[in-house]
Amino acid sequence: MTTATLPAAVGKYSEAFASFAEANSDAPEWLKAVRSQAWATFSELGIPVKRRGNELWKYTDLRPLAALDFEHGIGGSVSLDEIKAAGPWDDAWDTVVVVDGVFSAELSNLQGTAGLTAGSLAEAISSGTGDIETQLASLAGREEYAFTALSTAFVDDGAYVAIADDADPATPIHVVFVTSNASGSRASYPRLLVDAGANTLAVIIETHINLAESAQLSLPVVEVFAKPGATVRHYRVQMENELSYHLGTIRVHQLDDSSFNSTTFAVGAVIARNDIHTQLDAPGASCTLHGLYMTSGTQQQDQEISTTHAKPHCTSKQFYKGILSGKSHAVFSGKVVVERDAQKSDATQKDLNLLLSRGAEIDAKPSLEIYADDVTAAHGATAGHVDRDTLFYLQSRGVDEEAAKAILIRGFAAEMLDEFKPKALYEFVERVTDERIPVLLAESDALGTA
Amino acid sequence: MLEIKNLHASVLDIDDSEILKGIDLKVGKGEVHAIMGPNGSGKSTLANVLMGRFDYVVTEGDVLIDGNSILKLRPDQRAHLGMFLAFQYPAEIPGVRPWQFLKAALDSKADANGEDKMSVRNFSKLFDEKIEAVGINPNLVKRSLNEGFSGGEKKRNEMLQLEVLQPSLAILDETDSGLDVDALRIVAEGVNSMRSPERSFVVVTHYQRLLNYITPDVVHILVKGKIVKTGGPELALEVEKDGYKQYMAEAEVNA
Secondary structure, X not given: OOOOOOOOOHHHHHHHHHHHHHHOOOOOHHHHHHHHHHHHHHHHHOOOOOOOOOHHHOOOOOHHHHHOOOEOOOOOOOOHHHHHHHOOOOOOOEEEEEEOOEEEEEEEEOOOOOOEXXXXXXXXXXXXOOOHHHHOOOOOOOOOOHHHHHHHHOOOOOEEEEEOOOOOOOOOEEEEEEEOOOOOOEEEOOEEEEEEOOOOEEEEEEEEEEOOOOOOEEOOEEEEEEOOOOEEEEEEEEXXXXXXXXXXXXXXXXXXXXXXXXXXXXXXXXXXXXXXXXXXXXXXXXXXXXXXXXXXXXXXXXXXXEEEEOOOOOEEEEEEEEEEOOOOEEEEEEEEEEOOOXXXXXXXXXXXXXXXXXXXXXXXXXXEEEOOOOEEEEEEEEEEOEOHHHHHHHHOOOOOHHHHHHHHHHHHHHHHHOOOOOHHHHHHHHHHHHHHHHHHHHOOOHHHEO | OEEEEEEEEEEOOOOOOEEEEEEEEEEOOOOEEEEEXXXXXXXXXXXXXXXOOOOEEEEEEEEEEOOEEOOOOOHHHHHHOOEEEEXXXXXXXXXXXXXXXXXXXXXXXXXXXXXXXXXXXXXXXXXXXXXXXXXXXXXXXXXXXXOOOOXXXXXXXXXXXHHHHOOOEEEEEOOOOOOOHHHHHHHHHHHHHHOEOOEEEEEEEOOXXXXXXXXXXXXXXXXXXXXXXXXXXXXXXXXXXXXXXXXXXXXXXXX
């Protein structure tokens, strides 16, 4: 046997895990088992710095992340005004605020909506709410994936949202994960569990905001259970600061005729990944996964999107759009697996990118694995520039080149922005986009026009 | 108003690609000139060069508006001087609403000319009036600019822009192509209603039929990059009857 060296960066987390486990030794046995199993998985995997032969991280260099030290369990204070200024907000929404991974009753705004249980995940764990014991970490955290494993090893608090069978909360449920402005670099493990009962209609907005000025690590994990006939409209807004690392996981389990629609708005972080898997596990289930990502400077945004059609008559749709400038980089990795039993599946994948500069890079990789024979599937990806003919058209009407480019970029984004239905949410993503376009344009060059 | 002097133009970055081979033309204030010619004669190139399109280069000659050369001006600056090009194939621009785009165009022009921007309220009023005048389906202009528009709808939309921007020199690049008679009539009505002593038109067309509805003051026949004949409206009828053949033969002899 060769000398045992720990996988990358495991040592940086092991002490924190040991003290976390000790401090939480009175946790329920099932939870302790989940944590130690997850830690064992992470200790074997480490931070995935090896790219060769590693399809999942082929285009993403995590060595800068592996080199950083993060503190655990230290948080700062946050005001409601700071939260409202940094993300979408509507007083009418039921809002759950989680600061540095810990639920804040004080900052949350829960209005006792009928059929809705929303609040602290730690509280739900300790009181054994609903099916939490069987649900928590059953979709995410037991797989061979370093970041869900690491996050699950530290699972403690976060947000718990359950919608009772046949309930139809009229207003969105907003879950805000805040990284506070405390000193130093800290790791946090935001967690959200959504239990959507049969025949419910739930709108869930998941927002990540970062008030710190230094590099932070956030490893959010979201698990969604959609019971038969449940409709879940999920939105994800990622607004990390430009030095931070954000590697998020969403795992969705769908039963008969359930529908999961998710739209992501990803603009923050130095390296960010949104890793979604939807499991269409009963006939008639459908999912629509949408997103808009914008990158500038040396940012990287990855969309790791996969759907498994396990049963017949399910529909999946993946559609993402990216706008890249400067020396930034984005990855779209879309995967659809249609299993042998999943006849009459319908799957589409699309990723469209607008590259504004010579230095920007997109790696788009839609893929289909089909084991059934009666399937409708289509996929495609494009990377284009600002069209010169279109630019000339706008200029001939008196709009100067910069303004014309801004109009075209905005037009490219519009289709995705329109997916953000709740009004205050739409206004927020629209404002951020309008503020971002001049930044993207400032880093664009002539090669971004063709 | 518009004066073109010995204009030569080639395709950018392509050797021996001269398309316009010495064009001389004067369009006075309030005049409507038709430029007719067979396919490949350079008439569309002329329209685009006048507006400053990026993929042509002027190698000789000059273009003057009110006595000032415009060749160094960008397309948007030419628009601010009152020039307008109605496109043969207007670009489809997803996600951009005509309303929003036209407001931006008017704002830029106001900015460039040191005028006050029109208020959103006044613009909306103007826009609604023009929509009715052009007969464009109001639902259409709520959508993306030209995306999914039929050929006729695109041309109507060009007329809408013409009406809103009120240029002093409008160049119509084969605006009649792909239009049925009804749509043709609408384009012609748009142009006719905008004829004024202060506004000039250059109507580029292959066919005479548009000129049944828009009576030009002067007709030019353009063949192989040169104007081979200039005359009154009757010249268009001659072309309708005899085609371009005789002019092409003349161009061969002169070449």
